[in-house]
Amino acid sequence: MQRIGKQDNQPQINLRGDKPPASPWLLNLFKSFDLVWDGAEVRFGVVLTGEKLVDNIDFRDQLHSFEPEAIGGEMEGAGLYVACQDKKVDWILVKSICDWADGNKEQDRNNRQQTAAQNAAQFVLGALKFTENDWQGKRGKGRQVIQNPELYKVMTDQEVVTPALAMARRTLAILEEQAAGFGKLQIPTHLTIELEEKRREVAELEARLRDGESNR
CATH class of the missing domain: 3.40.50.1580 (Nucleoside phosphorylase domain)
Known part of the structure; x- marks a missing residue:
């Protein structure tokens, strides 16, 4: 402005x-x-x-x-x-x-x-x-995201995992909608990387949520 x-x-x-x-x-x-x-x-x-x-x-x-x-x-x-x-x-x-x-x-x-x-x-x-992020490796090779072990116990708490999973799913839906606007051969590399990472994150959170429910 x-x-x-x-x-x-x-x-x-x-x-x-x-x-x-x-x-x-x-x-x-x-x-x-x-x-x-x-x-x-x-x-x-x-x-x-x-x-x-x-x-x-x-x-x-x-x-x-x-x-x-x-x-x-x-x-x-x-x-x-x-x-x-x-x-x-x-x-x-x-x-x-x-x-x-x-x-x-x-x-x-x-x-x-x-x-x-x-x-x-x-x-x-x-x-x-x-x-813990591979900040240097994120260029061209994608970002490797590993959950901090000190916070793993916190993230397995259902009250935290559930909203985090919902947020990750919403973000994934947005990324997939963006990707749908491109042809398969035209999706930008950074968007492909974002999609792969977000899908992994959703899968990990879903697994943690299932583990938490089975341990109750």
């Missing part, structure tokens, strides 16, 4: 750009980890991004009126998206709240920013440790 002036003493915004989704496998990983995360509350959704620093409640509310589904706003996401798209790298945006863009940004700014940064960093680090 871009602010272009005022009309009737109200800021006017020009909408531009698209609404690119984060990488499905990273989004699913972070959502799965959130099921066992006991830190700050996490929300997944649309985030507005632009070059303007917002610290005015009227401007903030006008931005939200353009995109009612938005859960926040920030300034670096567009650059992250462009850089990752150029390099064909998977991406996800994680931000932590440090102010409400209501004109009070400077109040206890340092402490709030430090707390926000710590919350975001802890969540990302926890999510990356949630599975």
Whole structure:
């Protein structure tokens, strides 16, 4: 979005750009980890991004009126998206709240920013440790995902496995729908890899769910 002036003493915004989704496998990983995360509350959704620093409640509310589904706003996401798209790298945006863009940004700014940064960093680090990923091997050879042994007991809990399985199935359905739009010889390599990984994940979660039910 871009602010272009005022009309009737109200800021006017020009909408531009698209609404690119984060990488499905990273989004699913972070959502799965959130099921066992006991830190700050996490929300997944649309985030507005632009070059303007917002610290005015009227401007903030006008931005939200353009995109009612938005859960926040920030300034670096567009650059992250462009850089990752150029390099064909998977991406996800994680931000932590440090102010409400209501004109009070400077109040206890340092402490709030430090707390926000710590919350975001802890969540990302926890999510990356949630599975052991072959990060180097993912290019061209696919990603090898092995469940972290320390979290295996948690993931065999039916209350965790059931929603994780439902989420994995939804993601798989989305990927299969995307693949259906291509001919068999035209499906992009990265999409083929995503499908294979998601099918394995669904199969593993289904097996764990069956094992958990048989052990009860």
